[in-house]
Amino acid sequence: MAIREVLGIYKDLDSAVAAADALREAGFERAEFEVLSNAPYPEGTFGEESGIHRLFVFPLIGACCGFAAGLLITGGTQLANPLVTGGKPLLSIPPMIIIMYEGTMLGALIFTVLGVLFESRLPWIGKALYDTRITAGYIGILVRTAPERESLAISALRKANPEDVLTEGGSVGGTAPAAQ
Amino acid sequence: MQERHQLGEEAITRELFRPLVSTPAMMWVGFIGLGAVLAIFVFAVSWMVYWGLGVTGLHRPNMWGFMIVNFVFWIGISHAGVMISAILRLTQAEWRRPVTRAAEVMTIFSLMTAMLHPVIHTGRPWRTLYWVFPYDFWRNIWPDIRGPLVWDPSAILTYLTGSTLFLYTTLIPDMALARDRTTGWRHVLYTILALGWRGNERQWKMQTIAGFLLSGLILPVFVSVHSIVSWDFAVSLVPTWHATVFAPYFVIGAIHSGVSAVVTLMALMRWLFRFENYIRLEHFDAIGRLLIAVGTGWLWFFLLDIFFAIYPQEARELEIMQFRLFDWPFNVMTALIFIFGYFIPVPIWVFQRFRRNVKIMFWTSIAVNVGMWAERYWLIKPGLMRKYEWTFDWAWYRPSIVEISIIMGSFALVGFLLLVFSKIFPPISVWEEKEGVHFAQQLQVGKRRVNAVIREF
Numbered sequence: 257m258a259i260r261e262v263l264g265i266y267k268d269l270d271s272a273v274a275a276a277d278a279l280r281e282a283g284f285e286r287a288e289f290e291v292l293s294n295a296p297y298p299e300g301t302f303g304e305e306s307g308i309h310r311l312f313v314f315p316l317i318g319a320c321c322g323f324a325a326g327l328l329i330t331g332g333t334q335l336a337n338p339l340v341t342g343g344k345p346l347l348s349i350p351p352m353i354i355i356m357y358e359g360t361m362l363g364a365l366i367f368t369v370l371g372v373l374f375e376s377r378l379p380w381i382g383k384a385l386y387d388t389r390i391t392a393g394y395i396g397i398l399v400r401t402a403p404e405r406e407s408l409a410i411s412a413l414r415k416a417n418p419e420d421v422l423t424e425g426g427s428v429g430g431t432a433p434a435a436q
Numbered sequence: 437m438q439e440r441h442q443l444g445e446e447a448i449t450r451e452l453f454r455p456l457v458s459t460p461a462m463m464w465v466g467f468i469g470l471g472a473v474l475a476i477f478v479f480a481v482s483w484m485v486y487w488g489l490g491v492t493g494l495h496r497p498n499m500w501g502f503m504i505v506n507f508v509f510w511i512g513i514s515h516a517g518v519m520i521s522a523i524l525r526l527t528q529a530e531w532r533r534p535v536t537r538a539a540e541v542m543t544i545f546s547l548m549t550a551m552l553h554p555v556i557h558t559g560r561p562w563r564t565l566y567w568v569f570p571y572d573f574w575r576n577i578w579p580d581i582r583g584p585l586v587w588d589p590s591a592i593l594t595y596l597t598g599s600t601l602f603l604y605t606t607l608i609p610d611m612a613l614a615r616d617r618t619t620g621w622r623h624v625l626y627t628i629l630a631l632g633w634r635g636n637e638r639q640w641k642m643q644t645i646a647g648f649l650l651s652g653l654i655l656p657v658f659v660s661v662h663s664i665v666s667w668d669f670a671v672s673l674v675p676t677w678h679a680t681v682f683a684p685y686f687v688i689g690a691i692h693s694g695v696s697a698v699v700t701l702m703a704l705m706r707w708l709f710r711f712e713n714y715i716r717l718e719h720f721d722a723i724g725r726l727l728i729a730v731g732t733g734w735l736w737f738f739l740l741d742i743f744f745a746i747y748p749q750e751a752r753e754l755e756i757m758q759f760r761l762f763d764w765p766f767n768v769m770t771a772l773i774f775i776f777g778y779f780i781p782v783p784i785w786v787f788q789r790f791r792r793n794v795k796i797m798f799w800t801s802i803a804v805n806v807g808m809w810a811e812r813y814w815l816i817k818p819g820l821m822r823k824y825e826w827t828f829d830w831a832w833y834r835p836s837i838v839e840i841s842i843i844m845g846s847f848a849l850v851g852f853l854l855l856v857f858s859k860i861f862p863p864i865s866v867w868e869e870k871e872g873v874h875f876a877q878q879l880q881v882g883k884r885r886v887n888a889v890i891r892e893f
Contacts, residue, residue, distance in 0.1 A: 295640075295871040296871050309642070309645075311642065330581050333579060334578075336576065348581070348582050351582050354591075354664060361656060361660075362597060365654070366597065368653060369601040369604075369646070376633075376639040378631040378633065388617075391612055393870075
C-alpha cells in the first residue's frame with residue numbers, strides 16, 4: 257500500500273505540541289507520525305514515543321565475539337608456536353586475561369555503536385520529507401499515512417499555525433487557501 | 437546551573453560554529469608556530485629512522501629514555517578526556533556540556549601521539565606490525581602474548597577505537613546541522629558523516645542511551661589502559677619499577693595530569709574562540725574542586741610508592757630511592773614534582789575566588805603537567821641508570837637533540853591536530869548545548885526568577 261508523507265514545520269514548541277494533539281484528535285495513531293527536532297526534548301513532550309528497541313543486546317553479542325576472538329588469538333598463537341619457558345604451562349593465563357579482556361571490551365564498544373546506528377535506522381539513504389529549517393530550531397511533525405488520509409493530515413497540521421506544510425508534491429502553505 | 441545565559445538557538449549555533457567559518461589571527465599564529473615545530477619533529481623522526489637509534493641518547497642499560505617517558509605522559513593526558521566525559525554523562529552532571537567534546541578529542545589525539553612513541557622507539561617501525569599483530573600465517577610468525585609489547589597495543593587500540601566511536605556517535609547530530617548550513621566540500625563531508633540523520637524521537641532516544649552505554653563501557657577500558665602501561669614497568673625486575681602499587685598509582689597520576697590538561701584546553705578555547713557564554717567560571721570552579729580530590733589522591737599514591745620502596749629494606753630498592761631523593765638531578769626533580777604537582781596548585785584551588793579565575797586555573801594546570809612530566813621521568817630513569825650485578829655497561833642518560841625535538845614535536849602535534857579539528861568540527865557539542873536550553877527550568881522565588889536544576893533523562 258502506498259504511503260504518503262506530510263511534514264508540518266513549527267516555529268515553537270507549543271505549536272508543535274498542539275499539532276501532535278490535533279493529529280491524535282483527527283484519529284491518527286502515535287506510530288503514524290514522528291517529531292523531528294534539532295535537540296532532544298524531555299520524554300513525553302509530544303506524547304509517548306512508539307517502538308521498542310534491542311540496543312542492550314548488541315554490546316552483549318559484541319562482548320561474546322570479542323572474548324572469543326581474544327581467546328583465539330592468545331590461545332591459538334601459543335599453541336601454534338608451543339614454546340615452553342622455564343617449565344611453565346604452555347598457556348599463560350594472566351596475559352591471556354589481559355588481551356581477552358581488551359577484546360571483550362572492544363567487541364562490546366563496536367557492537368554498541370553498530371546497535372545505535374541500526375536502531376536509529378542509520379545510515380538513512382531512503383527518501384523522506386525533510387526541511388533544513390529543522391536543524392535551525394524549527395520542529396517538524398512528519399505524518400506517514402494512506403493517500404486518502406493525506407488531506408486530513410494536512411488540515412490537522414494546519415490547525416496549530418504551522419510555518420509551512422510540505423507534501424511529496426511540494427509546499428502547500430501553512431494556512432488553507434481562502435474560499436472563492 | 438545558576439549562571440546560565442539565556443541564549444537563542446540561532447545564537448548558540450552561530451557562536452559555536454564560529455571557529456569553522458572564521459579564523460582568528462591567533463589561530464593562524466598557532467597553525468604556523470605549531471606547524472614549524474611539527475616540521476622539526478618530522479625531520480627528527482626521519483633522521484632517527486634513517487640513521488638508527490644511535491642518534492639518540494639511548495645506550496645500555498638506558499634503553500628507555502625520553503620517548504618512553506613521553507609515551508607514558510601522553511597516555512596520562514589521554515585518560516582524563518573520556519573519563520571526564522563518561523563520568524559526567526553517567527552522573528548527568530549539567531556542567532559536562534561544554535567540556536565533553538574537547539575532552540574526547542584531546543583523548544584521541546593524545547592517544548595517537550602516545551602510540552607513535554613506542555613505534556618510532558623501536559627504530560624500525562615497520563617491524564612492529566608482526567611483533568604485535570598475529571597476521572603472518574604464511575611464515576607462522578606469532579606475537580609473544582606473554583610480553584607487555586603486545587598488551588600495550590591491545591589496550592591502547594581498544595581505547596582509541598572506543599574513544600573515536602564515542603566521539604563520532606555524539607558528533608552525528610552536529611554533522612547534520614553542519615550539513616544543512618554549508619555548501620561545497622564541507623557539505624559533501626558533513627553529508628557523509630551525518631549518515632542521513634533527521635533528528636526524530638527514536639534517533640534522539642538512541643543518542644541518549646548510547647551516551648550512557650558507551651560511557652559505562654569506556655570507563656573500565658580507561659582504567660585498564662594505564663594499568664597495562666604501568667605493567668610495562670611493573671612486570672620487569674628493575675628496582676623501584678617492580679611494584680604492585682603501580683597500576684592504581686599510574687591511573688590516578690593520569691587522571692591528575694589529564695584533568696589538568698582539560699582545564700588548560702578549556703581556558704585556551706574560551707580565550708581563542710570567545711566561548712565565554714559556554715565555558716563559564718562555574719565550570720572552572722567545578723573542575724577545580726574535582727582536581728583537589730584527584731591531586732590529593734595522586735599525592736597519597738606518590739608517597740605510598742616511596743614507602744613501599746623503603747619498607748622492605750632491600751638494598752637495591754633503597755639505593756635507587758636514595759639516588760632519586762638525594763642525588764643530583766633527581767633531588768631537584770623530586771622538589772619540582774612536589775611543588776608543581778601538588779603544593780602550588782592544590783592550596784590555590786582550595787579558594788573559590790582562585791578557582792573562578794581563568795588565568796590562575798590555566799597556569800596552575802600547566803604547573804601540574806610540568807610536575808607530572810617530571811614525575812614520569814623520575815619514575816622511569818633512575819632505575820635504569822644504575823649498575824647492577826651482571827650489568828657490564830652503564831652510564832648516565834643524556835637525551836640528544838633528536839629526542840628533545842621529538843618531545844617538543846609531540847606537544848606541537850597534539851596542538852596542531854586540535855586546531856585542525858576545531859576548523860572542521862564544532863569544538864563544543866551544539867546539540868548538547870541546545871538540549872541544556874530545552875531542559876532548563878526557571879523557578880519563581882519571591883519576585884525573582886532563578887535558573888533551576890535541570891531535569892534530564
